[in-house]
Amino acid sequence: MTPAPRAGFVALVGRPNVGKSTLLNRLVGVKLAIVSPRPQTTRTRITGIKNLTGAQVVFVDTPGIHERGGALHELMAKTVARALDDVDLVCVVDDASDGRPPDPTILARLERVRRPVFACLNKIDLVRPKSRLLPLLETWQASRRFGEILPISASRGDNCDRLLDCVVAALPEHPPLFPATSTTDQPETFFVAEVVREKLFVFTREEVPYASAVRVEELAERVEPPCLVIRATIYVEQESQKAIVIGLGGRMLRQIGTAARRDLETFFGIKVFLALTVTVRRAWRKNARTLRELGFLQTS
Ligand code: GDP
Ligand code: MG
Numbered sequence: 001m002t003p004a005p006r007a008g009f010v011a012l013v014g015r016p017n018v019g020k021s022t023l024l025n026r027l028v029g030v031k032l033a034i035v036s037p038r039p040q041t042t043r044t045r046i047t048g049i050k051n052l053t054g055a056q057v058v059f060v061d062t063p064g065i066h067e068r069g070g071a072l073h074e075l076m077a078k079t080v081a082r083a084l085d086d087v088d089l090v091c092v093v094d095d096a097s098d099g100r101p102p103d104p105t106i107l108a109r110l111e112r113v114r115r116p117v118f119a120c121l122n123k124i125d126l127v128r129p130k131s132r133l134l135p136l137l138e139t140w141q142a143s144r145r146f147g148e149i150l151p152i153s154a155s156r157g158d159n160c161d162r163l164l165d166c167v168v169a170a171l172p173e174h175p176p177l178f179p180a181t182s183t184t185d186q187p188e189t190f191f192v193a194e195v196v197r198e199k200l201f202v203f204t205r206e207e208v209p210y211a212s213a214v215r216v217e218e219l220a221e222r223v224e225p226p227c228l229v230i231r232a233t234i235y236v237e238q239e240s241q242k243a244i245v246i247g248l249g250g251r252m253l254r255q256i257g258t259a260a261r262r263d264l265e266t267f268f269g270i271k272v273f274l275a276l277t278v279t280v281r282r283a284w285r286k287n288a289r290t291l292r293e294l295g296f297l298q299t300s
Pocket of ligand 2: 020
């Protein structure tokens with residue numbers, strides 16, 4: 001019997017320079033078009049999706065875990081805890097070559113987190129002699145906070161397959177959260193398309209959402225002023241559906257756009273400009289090329 005599929009969100013957290021990006025690229029296997037860090041209001045941001053047979057691992061960033069002190073301390077701690085509770089697994093990454101025990105700030109942050117937490121002690125290729133690793137593992141074990149403590153080398157790949165196995169085993173049984181297309185280089189686009197589709201479903205009547213698809217044409221980050229500029233096309237099959245989606249004087253499309261934009265702003269934690277257009281493409285559901293273009297053909 002094939003086991004039930006697993007899928008979930010995994011947060012990679014840790015101090016700067018410990019190798020989080022290197023590990024992400026190693027685990028996901030493709031270089032990601034990483035959008036620059038969002039302001040602190042961000043709860044989670046998808047940074048990569050790994051599709052495996054029977055499992056999908058969605059990696060997210062939850063910034064702020066290392067911010068210290070100040071009047072906002074308590075609020076920050078709560079925000080981080082909430083963000084970390086939104087995920088299914090937290091992986092704390094640290095630099096094993098420092099030989100340092102877990103950062104007390106991080107341990108304090110993790111106190112409120114109810115999800116499983118792994119420790120990835122990275123850069124073991126720099127640990128010499130190897131016997132230095134054992135006392136380090138012991139100090140991390142002593143905190144009793146980590147479900148797994150894995151010595152790894154993200155740049156060489158040591159133990160990274162085992163880490164991925166442990167991650168998958170810790171995820172809930174769940175069908176894939178995103179389409180498993182061959183191009184996961186900009187997973188944000190899947191999310192945007194899903195949000196727009198959801199609003200279509202909410203605001204229009206039955207016929208339309210099933211006969212529709214959303215393609216994100218542009219997702220660009222502007223620095224001055226900070227915002228995301230998103231252009232997306234809604235594909236429908238008939239002129240009559242196009243008229244429904246646009247609505248009288250464009251009212252329906254504005255409603256869909258406003259609701260989608262609000263969700264996207266909450267998710268990305270940044271102002272969003274969302275431009276939607278509606279296009280008729282007959283029988284797109286039966287056309288393999290169109291399906292592939294729209295990212296619907298599953299490749300793994
Ligand atoms: P981040 O700030 O946590 O995202 O860290 P990066 O992934 O940008 O890595 C910081 C530095 O550590 C880079 O120069 C990496 O090449 C290096 N690095 C990452 N992983 C390893 C590792 O396993 N071994 C060694 N020797 N260097 C690593
Ligand atoms: Mg990084």
